[in-house]
Amino acid sequence: MVGVGMENETLFDELDDKFDARIAYYTVQNPTDKEGKMGV
């Protein structure tokens, strides 16, 4: 299932080093509207 030509590319964006986030809360409003908030 690994895509062709993907080997050298990373999963994360370059900016991810500067994004030090964690999940703060997660609410479920309706089955299709699940959202979470992350604080940095």
Place this chain on the structure above:
Amino acid sequence: MAPFQIEVFDRLHDPILIGVERRYNGEDWFIIFDVADIMPLHMEMGSVGVSLPYKLQEYVLENIEESWFHEDGNNWMAVRAVNTGYLINRDRVVMRKLLTPLAGSRAHLLSASTYQYLVNKEGSYTVEVGRVKGYGVPARIDISTLHRYHTGIFGYTGTGKSNLTSNLLRKIMDTVDDLVAVVLDITGEYPINIIDMLERYGVIYLDPSTPIDSFRETVVYPETLQQRMAGEGLDPRIVRDILMKIPTKKLYLEDDEVTIESVIGEINSVLRDADKLTLDGRVKLMELVRSLYEMDRRMDLKTFKEKYGDMYQHVLDTLREVANPLNQRSTVRIKLESLIALIEEPPEQVERDYETIRKFARRILYHGEERLYLLYIPEDFLAREYIARLIDEIFLLKKTAGLGRKVLFVVDEAHEFISRETRGARNMDRSNLALEKLFRQGRKYGVGGWIVTQRVAHLNTSIMQQLHTYFVSTLPRTYDRSVVADAFSISKSIIDKVQAYDMGEWLFMSHVATKYKNIPVEVRTDNNEDYVLDWLLSKKA
């Protein structure tokens, strides 16, 4: 908690996916989220309020002002994001699973290549629909699904719906080469929007009240294109000259052809006066109708005579047998005699510069090198009747005479055809019914539909439910947005993003066109006018 980071903060304004770490069944996964909105926060913000003395407020705010650009540890950002329902791991294995993230788990920004990996569907029908906002990489989708399943394009007036429609149409016609398209136009903007395709393989149909010459003079140009043409020194007459070369016909609703169906109709009307017939005559006629029903009822009588001589002779003989015993002057006898005369001397089929719906439908399915039919009918109630009749005819033919070619119906200003508000709008019932049939049964018969409109609120919901792919641009009314969100199960937080969209920017979601279904794709599409302008310039050269 970690410092607010202005570079990341700014990047988060454009679409970006986030992966939240999650152990699941003993393996490391990332839950994929789509960012909905962000908010910058500072520790001291909470203390600033109307009751705080001005001097203190100023002191605090000055502190905050500086903080954003220095990492002083007192500010942070809140990111609200929506669960896409997918997991991915470091080997890019993707799994569909709506998993709840756990508080405290780390979140990561996913890369452009990860995004493309999730969205882009490679194959022989893959085309680039535009560039992904934020990531700037191409969004590549399977365009054939836009015909095999149905598609909706929604946005406020002027957001670029007709532009996108023309653009997508060009892409699908270039890619799916056995596809035929019927474009229903009531505003007169398509002759120019798709002029290149019309010139290559198109025919224009007008309702009988639109004079062909004046039609060519009254083609509607997008204002921007007109200005750009003037800027390039392109004389608008070039458009008229090209239109002159495109076959243009009038389309009639009435049928003027004598077919087996007409014969059946006549016999049935005789049978309604059954008391004037002998019992033997009645039975003979009923049997005749039954055997005629087994034939291709659309066949004209000349073909009938040439190809099915025995049956043709049998019809004539039977009619004579029934007519002869009757009184010379009885109306039934006169009716039968004139029917016999008609069958004996079938009228010649002549080539005319007009066509009936019936012939038109046959042409769409079975004939010709033409692939694009533009139906320009400015009168909305007439347009509703035309489209209803045409769809009925296409389905009847597909069911009785053979599937023929694949057809895509493009219905711009769709609220004029599939509104639930049928009161006062002539023929709205008919167009609703016909289009419902198209959207419900189309897949089985190779008929696809695109509906394009700015008014989503009152659209026929059973048609909305049949859409597998949709493009949404700015919709100023909350109600319209909530209708779209409900109809397609998109999170309200995601749909609200379209409010900030510029012309040519679209939220695109699909059950079928992307690699993993329903990953929201925010794209900037090419401007159709660029293409048309270049094409016109190449014609001039």
